Amino acid sequence: MVRKITSLGGYIHEYQKSVENPKAFWEQQAEDFYWRKKWDNALEWNFEEPSVNWFVNGKLNITENIFERNMFLRKNQTAIIWEPNKPDEESITLTYEELFRKVNQFANALIKIGIEKGDRVIIYMPMIPELAIAMLACARIGAIHSIVFAGFSANSLEERINDTQAKLVITSDEAFRGNKIIQIKNIVDEALVDCPCVKNVVVVKRTSGKINMKDGRDVWWHDVIKGLSEENESVEMDSEDTLFILYTSGSTGKPKGIVHSIGGYMVYSAYTFKNVFQYSDNDVFFCTADIGWITGHSYIIYGPLLCGAKTLMFEGIPTYPDAGRLWEIVDKYKVNQIYTAPTAIRSLITYGESYLENKDLSSLKVLGTVGEPINEEAWHWYHDHIGKGNCPIVDTWWQTETGGISISSLAGIIPTKPSFATLPLPGFQPVILDNNGNELSGRNVEGNLCVKFPWPGMLRTIYGDHKRCKETYFSKFKAYYFTGDGVKRDEDGYYRLLGRVDDVIIVSGHNLGTAEIENAINEHPLVHESAVVGYSHEIKGQGIYAFVVCSELSTGGEEGIRKSVIKGVTKIIGPIAKPDKVQIVKELPKTRSGKIMRRILRKIADDDFTNFGDTSTLLDPELVEIIIKGRVK
Numbered sequence: 001m002v003r004k005i006t007s008l009g010g011y012i013h014e015y016q017k018s019v020e021n022p023k024a025f026w027e028q029q030a031e032d033f034y035w036r037k038k039w040d041n042a043l044e045w046n047f048e049e050p051s052v053n054w055f056v057n058g059k060l061n062i063t064e065n066i067f068e069r070n071m072f073l074r075k076n077q078t079a080i081i082w083e084p085n086k087p088d089e090e091s092i093t094l095t096y097e098e099l100f101r102k103v104n105q106f107a108n109a110l111i112k113i114g115i116e117k118g119d120r121v122i123i124y125m126p127m128i129p130e131l132a133i134a135m136l137a138c139a140r141i142g143a144i145h146s147i148v149f150a151g152f153s154a155n156s157l158e159e160r161i162n163d164t165q166a167k168l169v170i171t172s173d174e175a176f177r178g179n180k181i182i183q184i185k186n187i188v189d190e191a192l193v194d195c196p197c198v199k200n201v202v203v204v205k206r207t208s209g210k211i212n213m214k215d216g217r218d219v220w221w222h223d224v225i226k227g228l229s230e231e232n233e234s235v236e237m238d239s240e241d242t243l244f245i246l247y248t249s250g251s252t253g254k255p256k257g258i259v260h261s262i263g264g265y266m267v268y269s270a271y272t273f274k275n276v277f278q279y280s281d282n283d284v285f286f287c288t289a290d291i292g293w294i295t296g297h298s299y300i301i302y303g304p305l306l307c308g309a310k311t312l313m314f315e316g317i318p319t320y321p322d323a324g325r326l327w328e329i330v331d332k333y334k335v336n337q338i339y340t341a342p343t344a345i346r347s348l349i350t351y352g353e354s355y356l357e358n359k360d361l362s363s364l365k366v367l368g369t370v371g372e373p374i375n376e377e378a379w380h381w382y383h384d385h386i387g388k389g390n391c392p393i394v395d396t397w398w399q400t401e402t403g404g405i406s407i408s409s410l411a412g413i414i415p416t417k418p419s420f421a422t423l424p425l426p427g428f429q430p431v432i433l434d435n436n437g438n439e440l441s442g443r444n445v446e447g448n449l450c451v452k453f454p455w456p457g458m459l460r461t462i463y464g465d466h467k468r469c470k471e472t473y474f475s476k477f478k479a480y481y482f483t484g485d486g487v488k489r490d491e492d493g494y495y496r497l498l499g500r501v502d503d504v505i506i507v508s509g510h511n512l513g514t515a516e517i518e519n520a521i522n523e524h525p526l527v528h529e530s531a532v533v534g535y536s537h538e539i540k541g542q543g544i545y546a547f548v549v550c551s552e553l554s555t556g557g558e559e560g561i562r563k564s565v566i567k568g569v570t571k572i573i574g575p576i577a578k579p580d581k582v583q584i585v586k587e588l589p590k591t592r593s594g595k596i597m598r599r600i601l602r603k604i605a606d607d608d609f610t611n612f613g614d615t616s617t618l619l620d621p622e623l624v625e626i627i628i629k630g631r632v633k
């Protein structure tokens with residue numbers, strides 16, 4: 001059983017222990033799991049290389065900790081509740097035993113296909129039970145899963161497939177999403193034109209829509225599992241073997257394949273799940289994220305299932321068939337903890353409270369948020385209208401790279417304060433550094449959020465590019481992990497996140513690199529160059545504002561370019577990255593050395609024309625006035 005902190009005193013005590021003797025602290029947590037061979041040393045590390053090894057030489061399989069370890073107590077208990085896109089389609093529940101059998105059977109299918117320990121498998125699927133089964137089956141046989149959110153374009157998918165050199169893609173015919181049907185197998189086909197590494201595609205039948213199956217390459221899920229045993233002996237893995245790769249956008253260059261290893265991620269996802277949400281046996285936990293994002297990995301699948309929880313997986317979207325859908329689900333399954341993003345809350349606020357009528361939300365005990373700072377209005381609405389004033393809100397700060405929740409209140413234990421993530425989890429040691437790398441200790445300080453000691457859930461590397469891992473996270477401040485976020489510590493010692501200090505935009509909780517979007521815009525034949533910045537957007541948190549320089553205008557004029565730029569980004573990256581505003585400009589404001597001054601563009605996009613800061617390096621100051629005049633409102 002994963003240990004649960006039950007009081008503020010308990011938290012303070014555990015935190016202190018975790019800092020004074022981190023190895024002993026995490027060994028105690030790790031002992032609650034099943035290891036085929038115990039570790040020799042809890043931790044070996046060095047943040048300069050960086051090299052971090054948790055539970056050194058420990059041998060295990062994470063699925064053995066989900067299934068065999070839970071089987072005695074929870075054989076017939078619900079593991080996954082699946083709610084389909086359309087409310088009138090039948091839902092599915094899988095007990096731990098049923099899920100175990102399906103995972104074993106699909107693991108046997110993977111072996112039959114020729115997937116071996118260490119091979120990479122791309123999963124590009126809607127939120128259906130087979131997605132959970134596929135990822136766990138990979139873990140069972142020691143294959144590395146890399147899940148790509150099914151909203152990404154063929155281009156983005158192709159880039160990820162080639163970066164991982166995956167042999168296999170698992171997908172479905174089509175996907176239901178609200179009232180839309182997405183042709184995801186077609187997108188896979190388009191991506192695979194340039195992916196020689198992929199030998200096979202497994203396709204789940206979801207909509208029964210018409211698709212092409214390529215002879216010798218594509219197989220149906222239901223065919224490939226036919227006649228296979230529901231038993232499978234899990235493969236023994238090293239604690240530091242890779243569990244999964246998950247791509248995240250950076251401020252420059254292509255997406256980064258964040259690598260997580262088995263032992264540390266297992267301990268950290270389970271420990272943080274149980275403690276932050278204060279999960280108790282038989283509670284129903286509902287995380288609304290897609291499994292294609294880290295939140296879904298850690299808090300729909302691994303954290304909950306390792307703790308023997310009942311986890312709810314929802315195929316659809318919060319506004320289909322109407323804006324009451326999440327609350328209908330809460331009522332239907334008597335959900336006890338709900339975990340969603342501020343962007344979803346802000347969007348639901350605009351639909352009004354009528355969607356809450358006749359919904360019994362009294363089962364709720366804890367409300368969670370993640371992905372971006374939650375503004376006070378959204379916080380109060382969530383607290384008052386959803387929690388009826390009785391449920392603590394956990395504002396959970398973390399990253400793909402941290403693997404699990406890192407700064408957050410523990411529900412009902414650490415007093416909350418709107419817009420503050422509050423305090424670090426035990427075992428997580430944040431520090432605030434000024435731009436010269438000096439630690440700002442004490443209260444009422446603000447600066448770069450860094451971490452000075454390893455925690456088990458942290459990333460180990462960027463797939464295929466350790467140098468980039470070092471440069472991105474461990475070089476700006478020597479011997480610290482740099483999060484890229486700004487933070488303030490207030491007079492109570494509480495942490496308030498201030499957003500990215502670099503150029504990542506967070507749109508509806510999704511991280512998008514400005515550079516990636518610019519690259520997509522620049523593909524347009526008439527576009528000369530572009531600069532993308534975020535601006536504050538009432539619903540999405542940040543919106544995307546693109547400043548575009550054209551070589552000439554097409555026949556459609558400015559409006560024509562705007563439209564085709566948006567279309568191009570949608571095609572290349574996906575709809576989440578499409579600019580909300582496109583302004584055609586004559587030139588971009590640049591420094592004398594040729595660097596675009598994004599700082600100025602960010603202010604213009606935010607309708608703030610004061611205080612442009614140091615503009616002494618600006619090549620052409622008059623240009624700024626022209627851009628302001630032409631801004632898109």
Ligand code: 7RM
Nearest residue numbers: 370371372373395396397398399400497511
């Ligand atoms: C889990 C996730 C990470 C970035 C992170 C922050 C921002 C996430 C919060 C937050 C303020 C929060 N992974 N962020 N949670 N900012 N308060 N509670 O979102 O890799 O996709 O994004 O998201 O900037 O660095 S992520």
